[in-house]
Amino acid sequence: MVAVTTLILMVGCGGGGSSSSGSSGDVSALALPDRIQLSNADELGAARASRSIFRAAARGVYSDAGTDYTNAVKRSWVDDTDALDMINTILGVCSETSYSDFINAGPYKALVRDDDDSKQSQSGNTTTSTTTETLMEIIVDVTRASNTAPMIIKVWLYVNGPNDQPMLVRGYFEVTEGVSDAYPYGAMTAHFKGNMVNEDGNEGLEVMQMALSVSAEDGNVVIENVDDEGITGEWVSHRKVRVVANADVTQGNAYVSDQETEWSEAEGRNILPPVTVSQIAFNETYFKETEEGQDPAVYAKDDLKHRIYRYKLFDAETGAETVLNSGFPIEFETDSGTKNGYVGYYGLWTNNNLTLASGATVSDMDGNEYTVFRAAGKLTKHTASEIQLGELVGAEMSKWADGVDSIVAWNGSIFRKIGYRDQSNGQIVYYAEGDITPVTFNQWEGAWCESLKSYLPIGNLYADTDFNPMTPVDPPTNSSILSYHTEQTLSPSEAADLTLYTWSFALDMPIEQADVNNVQALQSAYWGNESEKTFRFIASEMMLYDAAEENQVSLSGMDIPEGNMLQWGYHLGPLTTERYYDGTDPDQTPYFWEANNAEVYYTWNTGTDQWNQYVTVRDANGNFASFDPPLSFAYTHSAANDANGDDANDGKRFRLEYDGFSLNMPWAYNPESGQWEPQINLADGTQLEDADGNQYVVKGIEECLIMNAVEDPTGITFENEEEVGEPTLTYDSSQTDLVGEVPTDVVLRVIKGEVIE
Numbered sequence: 001m002v003a004v005t006t007l008i009l010m011v012g013c014g015g016g017g018s019s020s021s022g023s024s025g026d027v028s029a030l031a032l033p034d035r036i037q038l039s040n041a042d043e044l045g046a047a048r049a050s051r052s053i054f055r056a057a058a059r060g061v062y063s064d065a066g067t068d069y070t071n072a073v074k075r076s077w078v079d080d081t082d083a084l085d086m087i088n089t090i091l092g093v094c095s096e097t098s099y100s101d102f103i104n105a106g107p108y109k110a111l112v113r114d115d116d117d118s119k120q121s122q123s124g125n126t127t128t129s130t131t132t133e134t135l136m137e138i139i140v141d142v143t144r145a146s147n148t149a150p151m152i153i154k155v156w157l158y159v160n161g162p163n164d165q166p167m168l169v170r171g172y173f174e175v176t177e178g179v180s181d182a183y184p185y186g187a188m189t190a191h192f193k194g195n196m197v198n199e200d201g202n203e204g205l206e207v208m209q210m211a212l213s214v215s216a217e218d219g220n221v222v223i224e225n226v227d228d229e230g231i232t233g234e235w236v237s238h239r240k241v242r243v244v245a246n247a248d249v250t251q252g253n254a255y256v257s258d259q260e261t262e263w264s265e266a267e268g269r270n271i272l273p274p275v276t277v278s279q280i281a282f283n284e285t286y287f288k289e290t291e292e293g294q295d296p297a298v299y300a301k302d303d304l305k306h307r308i309y310r311y312k313l314f315d316a317e318t319g320a321e322t323v324l325n326s327g328f329p330i331e332f333e334t335d336s337g338t339k340n341g342y343v344g345y346y347g348l349w350t351n352n353n354l355t356l357a358s359g360a361t362v363s364d365m366d367g368n369e370y371t372v373f374r375a376a377g378k379l380t381k382h383t384a385s386e387i388q389l390g391e392l393v394g395a396e397m398s399k400w401a402d403g404v405d406s407i408v409a410w411n412g413s414i415f416r417k418i419g420y421r422d423q424s425n426g427q428i429v430y431y432a433e434g435d436i437t438p439v440t441f442n443q444w445e446g447a448w449c450e451s452l453k454s455y456l457p458i459g460n461l462y463a464d465t466d467f468n469p470m471t472p473v474d475p476p477t478n479s480s481i482l483s484y485h486t487e488q489t490l491s492p493s494e495a496a497d498l499t500l501y502t503w504s505f506a507l508d509m510p511i512e513q514a515d516v517n518n519v520q521a522l523q524s525a526y527w528g529n530e531s532e533k534t535f536r537f538i539a540s541e542m543m544l545y546d547a548a549e550e551n552q553v554s555l556s557g558m559d560i561p562e563g564n565m566l567q568w569g570y571h572l573g574p575l576t577t578e579r580y581y582d583g584t585d586p587d588q589t590p591y592f593w594e595a596n597n598a599e600v601y602y603t604w605n606t607g608t609d610q611w612n613q614y615v616t617v618r619d620a621n622g623n624f625a626s627f628d629p630p631l632s633f634a635y636t637h638s639a640a641n642d643a644n645g646d647d648a649n650d651g652k653r654f655r656l657e658y659d660g661f662s663l664n665m666p667w668a669y670n671p672e673s674g675q676w677e678p679q680i681n682l683a684d685g686t687q688l689e690d691a692d693g694n695q696y697v698v699k700g701i702e703e704c705l706i707m708n709a710v711e712d713p714t715g716i717t718f719e720n721e722e723e724v725g726e727p728t729l730t731y732d733s734s735q736t737d738l739v740g741e742v743p744t745d746v747v748l749r750v751i752k753g754e755v756i757e
Helices: 046-059 082-097 460-463 515-517 518-525 591-597 734-735
Strands: 075-077 107-111 135-144 150-162 166-177 187-197 203-217 222-229 237-246 253-259 262-264 269-271 274-283 286-291 298-317 327-334 335-342 348-351 361-363 369-375 377-388 395-401 404-410 417-420 426-430 446-450 454-456 481-489 498-502 533-538 543-546 570-575 600-606 614-618 631-636 653-658 667-671 675-678 687-688 695-709 748-751
Touching: 082 135, 082 150, 082 203, 082 222, 082 237, 082 253, 107 335, 107 348, 166 203, 187 734, 298 675, 327 748, 348 614, 377 543, 377 614, 460 481, 498 570, 515 518, 533 600, 631 687
Parallel strands: 075 695, 107 748
Antiparallel strands: 107 135, 135 150, 150 166, 166 187, 187 203, 203 222, 222 237, 237 253, 253 274, 262 269, 274 286, 286 298, 298 695, 327 335, 327 361, 335 348, 361 369, 369 614, 377 481, 377 600, 395 404, 395 446, 404 417, 417 426, 446 454, 454 481, 498 533, 533 543, 570 600, 631 653, 667 675, 687 695
16 A cells, blocks of 8 residues: 655755754754655645644634644655655654754764654553653764755664664765755755674674665656665565656656565465566656556545554643653763663663663763662552443454464454464464354453553453352343453552552462472462462562562572473562451451452562563662653543544543653554554544543644545546656765764763753
8 A cells, every 4th residue: 555645844944945053153954854755745634734723623722823732743644655664764763863953063862762662562461551661872963064065964873673683774964955845855865774783782794775865857856765674584675766756746756666575384484576566656636556467556645544653642721732751861881881771650771772780870961860770570550440341342352372362352242263463573363254263251361452451351251240150141242341450560659568468379488499490380289279478569679578578579580491481470469458368257258369350459570571670760869760650541432533534443442641752542453554553543632531530632743644545546647657767876885984983972962852951
């Protein structure tokens, strides 16, 4: 599926295509595009924007002129070809480095939001409350001799390369014209190469070469891009693009070729299939793609769907932006120089995935020192909620059983197994309709629901109210009420000392290596010989102890054998603050497993991996750094609030969280596009209410616009439609050689698009 884009510039342009800001006398920076696309459509969105503003004006004064809501800039585009993905990633990252503020100022460092950070984790057992925010590191050096000279940009960027391993990309831009009406994408050449980063931090195999050229010839815009990536024998991608368009990029032609390694089920190996070549023609209204050997496909540039990747949140009355203290950047010293990271509500991130030991010294950007605090586990609070089963019709859930992560869904009558998650790549493989089968849940079974970001104990619907498995019950219906718990990993500002009880299986204290090795047999022997155990959570240490507060519930120092049930961590719970059954009261219900349905219960997770641990920092006085928790919303969707007017999710419940940067939405895998996409897309002005009754409105500020296909393209013609040959551009290693080694002792100056004063 291809599409077109509206170009929204993230930097202003002055006379001759220059930005008005600069750092060296009167020399100004030239504006780069934040994205390259095949066809521009300047007027797209005018009707869309007026409709959104009308809806907002009818709801409150937040949309008045001058409010933060009104002033928030919306960046819109539509992916026209996957062949430009890598260059658009680099351009998008560069646009968030505030490069125009640092002309001739020397190399500096910027931390920007990870390009994939908003995407669903593709795991059925994770939640945003346990995610650590990750950023991308880029070093930038911008120079320009005068306002008549080219602007030179050197970049060193760390991204994920083949097999999701770290890759260092070097880039060299020579920009002769900035973005302007006459030059919608500026005029430039750029060359890039990428090297894998070894475990020791040194550069390894070169796995990427790419070049970009944007020029103007005879009144036309000419764009060429070549991109070669991968490791021979494992994964390889070859892409080429050439675009010849009129001055405003609304009419023209393009050549796109693509060749990418595929997995052959028949041969059981990776293969490199033939090159796929497409010829493209576009005008002000339509976009036509003709792939070799296929019938042409025509799309309407004025019939667009929204796919919104990022929202901001505003006060529903005043339109003021909602600001949270979600974290701050840090720096620390290593043997190889100064490194950077970010600490916040979700934990601690470092560039190059360095692990900082507990007690390590870090500093904020004002020079204030902190020490790293690392607890060997995490305490999660589970708070009761409920939902009517009819609100979950079609919602995908992950049910793990017998080594398979099955995808199940309630269709209004029964639960059905509609597919499974491929553990090698996280993608969902959907069954054909004839292969979909009914699925039932045993009393203790459940499933992870991404739309609610919660585990749902669906097996409870098949048990009687006294949890007696011998009592038959009617099968669930749409009107059945499903009780479940939302999850929140506690931070120091939310934690308190607690005495906690459990009847679940728990290793004896202190935990010994022999118990770890024999844990499976110990757990099997426990059931039928249950007993209550008491633990103490100490908030000042963010740590769980035994009742005597002598031994930590921790796997630190343990050797976890391969295949051991503790390989991914030790999960203990439910833990409750009230004793559910101690055997001394004859009138007390003996079903102590009702603790799973307590209004509030806790679980403790510990392990040898970082995701099983809680990490934050303490100031010089020993106080934990304090961060605002994300705002949480129980939201019921409607077509009236859908940016596309789509009623497919009408009446469905979602759990949404705002972390200060974006509203985190549930994602789902779309087999038609082969991509993970937001499950819902909220229209501007949609209202949300938190548990305290505070009212907010949302505004999408980053969105992809998808063209719909024209069902009957008969009669649609394109003036000057002609085939465009492949690009003559080639990668020039002498250009990337000019970038040189990664600068050392570079100061962090920008984080998430904001200049650090």
